[in-house]
Amino acid sequence: AGGEASGGPASRRGSGPGGDLRAGGAGRRAGPGSKRPLSKEEERKKMREYMKTYRQVEDRRAQRKQLKHEEKLRRLQEREQQDLPRLRRAAEICRLVESLRTVIAQDGAPPDSLRAAEDLSEEAISKFSQLVCAGLDERFTVVEDELKAHRSLATSTTGVASQVEASDDDPYLKALSNVLQFADNMIEKLLLGEYAVAASADQPSAGSAGAGPQGAPADAATAAVNKLATNRIVRDVEKKTTATALFVLDAFFEDKKIDEWLQRVERFRSDRREMRRADVDKLDELLHDVMFALTYCGHFTNFLRQLGVIDPSKIASSGITAKQLDLASAYIQLEQMWMTCSLLKARAFAACDSDGSERVNSIVGDTLFVVRKAFARAIHTENDLACSATANHIYQLLKEHYSEDVLTLLQGRSIRLAEDLELAELIAGIEVDDREDRGGAAGAGGAAQSPAESEGAEDWFAAALESDLQGLGTLSSALLVAVNTAELSANYMSDFVYEVRYQFENRFPNQAAGVEMALQELQATAELHERVRLRAIQDIVSGCLKPSLELKVGEYMQGVTYNVSHAMFEMYEREDPFVSKFIRDQLVSSRNFSKCQRNLTKSNYCVLLAAVAKVVAAAWEAELLRSQTFNELGGLRLDQDVREMVRCICDCYLTPEEKAEREAAGAPMDDEGDEQEVADRDSLRQQVRDHFARLTQVAFLVGLERTSHVERVPYSLPPALTAAEARAVLRLRVPAEAGVDIAALDVSGVAAASP
Numbered sequence: 002a003g004g005e006a007s008g009g010p011a012s013r014r015g016s017g018p019g020g021d022l023r024a025g026g027a028g029r030r031a032g033p034g035s036k037r038p039l040s041k042e043e044e045r046k047k048m049r050e051y052m053k054t055y056r057q058v059e060d061r062r063a064q065r066k067q068l069k070h071e072e073k074l075r076r077l078q079e080r081e082q083q084d085l086p087r088l089r090r091a092a093e094i095c096r097l098v099e100s101l102r103t104v105i106a107q108d109g110a111p112p113d114s115l116r117a118a119e120d121l122s123e124e125a126i127s128k129f130s131q132l133v134c135a136g137l138d139e140r141f142t143v144v145e146d147e148l149k150a151h152r153s154l155a156t157s158t159t160g161v162a163s164q165v166e167a168s169d170d171d172p173y174l175k176a177l178s179n180v181l182q183f184a185d186n187m188i189e190k191l192l193l194g195e196y197a198v199a200a201s202a203d204q205p206s207a208g209s210a211g212a213g214p215q216g217a218p219a220d221a222a223t224a225a226v227n228k229l230a231t232n233r234i235v236r237d238v239e240k241k242t243t244a245t246a247l248f249v250l251d252a253f254f255e256d257k258k259i260d261e262w263l264q265r266v267e268r269f270r271s272d273r274r275e276m277r278r279a280d281v282d283k284l285d286e287l288l289h290d291v292m293f294a295l296t297y298c299g300h301f302t303n304f305l306r307q308l309g310v311i312d313p314s315k316i317a318s319s320g321i322t323a324k325q326l327d328l329a330s331a332y333i334q335l336e337q338m339w340m341t342c343s344l345l346k347a348r349a350f351a352a353c354d355s356d357g358s359e360r361v362n363s364i365v366g367d368t369l370f371v372v373r374k375a376f377a378r379a380i381h382t383e384n385d386l387a388c389s390a391t392a393n394h395i396y397q398l399l400k401e402h403y404s405e406d407v408l409t410l411l412q413g414r415s416i417r418l419a420e421d422l423e424l425a426e427l428i429a430g431i432e433v434d435d436r437e438d439r440g441g442a443a444g445a446g447g448a449a450q451s452p453a454e455s456e457g458a459e460d461w462f463a464a465a466l467e468s469d470l471q472g473l474g475t476l477s478s479a480l481l482v483a484v485n486t487a488e489l490s491a492n493y494m495s496d497f498v499y500e501v502r503y504q505f506e507n508r509f510p511n512q513a514a515g516v517e518m519a520l521q522e523l524q525a526t527a528e529l530h531e532r533v534r535l536r537a538i539q540d541i542v543s544g545c546l547k548p549s550l551e552l553k554v555g556e557y558m559q560g561v562t563y564n565v566s567h568a569m570f571e572m573y574e575r576e577d578p579f580v581s582k583f584i585r586d587q588l589v590s591s592r593n594f595s596k597c598q599r600n601l602t603k604s605n606y607c608v609l610l611a612a613v614a615k616v617v618a619a620a621w622e623a624e625l626l627r628s629q630t631f632n633e634l635g636g637l638r639l640d641q642d643v644r645e646m647v648r649c650i651c652d653c654y655l656t657p658e659e660k661a662e663r664e665a666a667g668a669p670m671d672d673e674g675d676e677q678e679v680a681d682r683d684s685l686r687q688q689v690r691d692h693f694a695r696l697t698q699v700a701f702l703v704g705l706e707r708t709s710h711v712e713r714v715p716y717s718l719p720p721a722l723t724a725a726e727a728r729a730v731l732r733l734r735v736p737a738e739a740g741v742d743i744a745a746l747d748v749s750g751v752a753a754a755s756p
Contacts, residue, residue, distance in 0.1 A: 066150060088136075091129045095231075098125045130234040133187060134241055140183050141245040148176045148252060173253040174293050177246060181301045184242035191231040191238070192308060236311060239319075246298070247320045250328070253294060257287060259331050266338045276342050284339050291332045292378050298325045299383030325384065332382065333390045336375055340394065343371040344402045361602075362486040368403050369493040376501060385509040389516055392501055396519035399494075404526050476545050476593040480537070481600040487534040488605055494527035538605060542612040545593050550613065553587050554620040558628065563635030563703075564735055570634050580642050584649040588613070589657075598656050607654070607681050611688035614650050618692045621646075625699065630735045636704025643696045647689050654682060694721040702730045702751065708738040709746065716751045724752035 039047065102118040151172040254260075262284065269276070276284070298321050305316050316322060347367035372395045379391035498520050505513040561579050562569075588594050597609055631639065655663070690697075698721050705711060708731050722730065727748045 063154075088129075088132055091125075091132055095122070095125045095129055098122045126231070126233060129231070130237050133191070133234055134237055137183060137187065137238060137241055141180060141241065144176045144179050145245065145248060148172055148249060152252065152256065171290055171293075173249060173256070174290060174297070177249045177253070177294060177297050180242060180245050180249060181297050184238055185301065185304060187238055188235050188304075188308070191234055235308070239305065239311060242301075243320045246301075247324060250294065250298075250321075250324045253290075254324075254327070257290065259287075259291075259335075262287065262335055263331055266334045269338055269341075275345060276338075278346075281339065281342050281346075284335060284342075288332065288335055288339060288378060291328055291335070292382050295325060295328055295332065295382035295384050295387070298322075298328075303383070326386075329382070329384045329387045332384075332387055333394075336379065336387075336391055337394050340371055340375050340398055341402075344368055344398055347371065348402055361489050362482060364403070365486055365489045365493060368399070369497065372399065373497065373500075376497075376504075380504050380508065383508075385512045388505070388509060389512045392505075392516040393519050396523055399523065399526070476541070476596050478596065478600050480541070481597060484534055484537050484541075484605055485600075485602050487530045487537070488602060491527045491531040491534065494523055494530070498524045498527065534605070535608065538608050539612055541597065542609060542616060546591075546613060547616045549591075550587055550616050551620040553583060554617065555624050557583050558621075558624045563625075563629050563631045563639055565632065565634050565638060567634065570638060573638055577642075577645070580645045580649060583617075584646075584653075588650075588653055598653070603654075603678070603681050607685045607688075610650060610653060610685060611692065614647075614689040615692040617646070617650070618696055622696055622699065625696075626729065626733070630733050631703035632735055633704060633706060636700055636702075636734075640697070640700035640704055643693055643700050647686075647693050650689050651682070651686050654685060694718065698722050698727075698751065699730050702727060703734050705734075707741075708734050708743065709741050711751060712747045720751050720753040722751070722753060724748050727752050 098118075098121055102115075102122050105114055105118045265276075302316055302319075302322055302325070305311050306313055347364055350363070350367075375391055376388075376395060379388045382388070501516065502513070502520055505516060557579050565573065594613075598606060601609060625639075629635075697718065698716065701716060702711065702722075705714060711727075711731065720727075728743050728746070731743050731746070731748075
């Protein structure tokens, strides 16, 4: 304190603007005869001035460093421009020496002369190598100095360091890329470009190529050019490049704190404590950096292997390859940790996405986004071990954290209501809104009990059916969302399996067998999800829609006859007593059917429509054969009804909202949009027509002018009825044709083969 008060050395030893200010302030307060003490506001102002001056000094220092670096780069470029003609001349001298050596060898000169020529060639190549390596040394020195400058700035706390850290270009990756790119360019010139020097000992002279007893064939001379005298220079370049690249990779490994991340991986495996979101994001960024480092190293080592100049075993044991293995090992562990944390969060935050027919559980999109991103990153590393390990780990994660969740959404033919409500809240991520259904019950007078309140409801579908018959319509949206989720899961997993198999077959065929078992399991899971989806839709139809449809078909058919007069036929033409009323009441206005139409995807909805068509066709056929007789006009009317029923069911593809939009736009209802809609509609039409094929043939048989014409009037469609069924239909024709024994008629032309 005394030293500070007296303005001694202690006051001059402040470690920066803050220290100087505190020392000065203490001196002014403690010294005799000093001025009044500064207020806090004045001290803060003084501090700001000192800090401003300090930052300006730091900025000027950084600018001077930048100018020096730019000047060094400029001199380096000038040196390169000077080196280009020098290297070209050196290459020409080496070629001349090799030519001289060839001439001496062909002229049969004494051994001393041949050894002298070989020594001269060796010295020329050595000098050439020194020139090349000197140029690389200068380039690599600039790269190392720039990286060292960044590392020194990164350890400080100035604003300049913060700017360097916030730079979009990672200095380590930039340095590694520059080093390997310089080496690639030089090696390419030495072997394939202007610096290449052919080894004359393995190549005949130009004058003897293709002619004379001592000359070799022209194609052999061309093949001999692959052996170059500059191969030794390539080895020297590779050694220098490896040394510089290892310096950069070691700095990358140290400054990115990869060892600390690996320790966190071990702790994560032991206690399974979840990482913070910020740490997961940092890990994601680190994995991208490691990916690029592996990519750069992989391209360089693969380039050397393809050239065939360096022994592959030496490339495999080189420093860059060893560092690649270290990085790949770290990458595999870090990628596994990132995927696990991301999938756990996706599972924890699973919820219902979007509205209407696109409603799916977010766990599918989030999970497949994570695994696709991880696999794409592994592919970009160009490392077969990283790709193989990532693919197998993806299989394990999907098996542990994903596949069972999707299966739980739709499991078994009988789904209890309590289970469905639990899955809706815990897995599907949505709240089943029973208030609407309870409101419907209140509107109906509260006479019926909702399934959520029914303690004895063992079968969820039975409970839903009972409610629907009482006007409640409690088909759960959670189940429909689960159906969409299963469909999306099956499609995504099949696409992912195809992508992984394609990448391995084209990039790493030797490792394809190592992931094939995992891919087969994933494909089997995708197929299982697809079967579960189709089974769930069939359960929805059979449990919630089929009983009502069968009941209403019989009810509506009671007032319809197909033994009609001309007047009745014309009345049916003006006012349809069956098809239009049935479609309106049982499909368009049905609460359960409308809920399916609103919440299912188009592909799922098409499957449901086809299943509904099958139910309607079967119930209608049974009712016709049980209670109807037909005259010729009645057969014609039935044919019209069948065609109208097929058309109306197919028209249900569009929701009322979509129809309103097309009407407002003036577009026809059958105007098909994108390719997917075209494919869906074509598939739906074909399935509905197939389900109504039996009724179509029934209408054909009962519409014949005479029953006996069945033997000579061809049926243009594939027969759907057996011979016995065709005869049973013909017996419904009234009045019966006189003198015709239906049992004796030949119906082979309209009968399908017996199963």
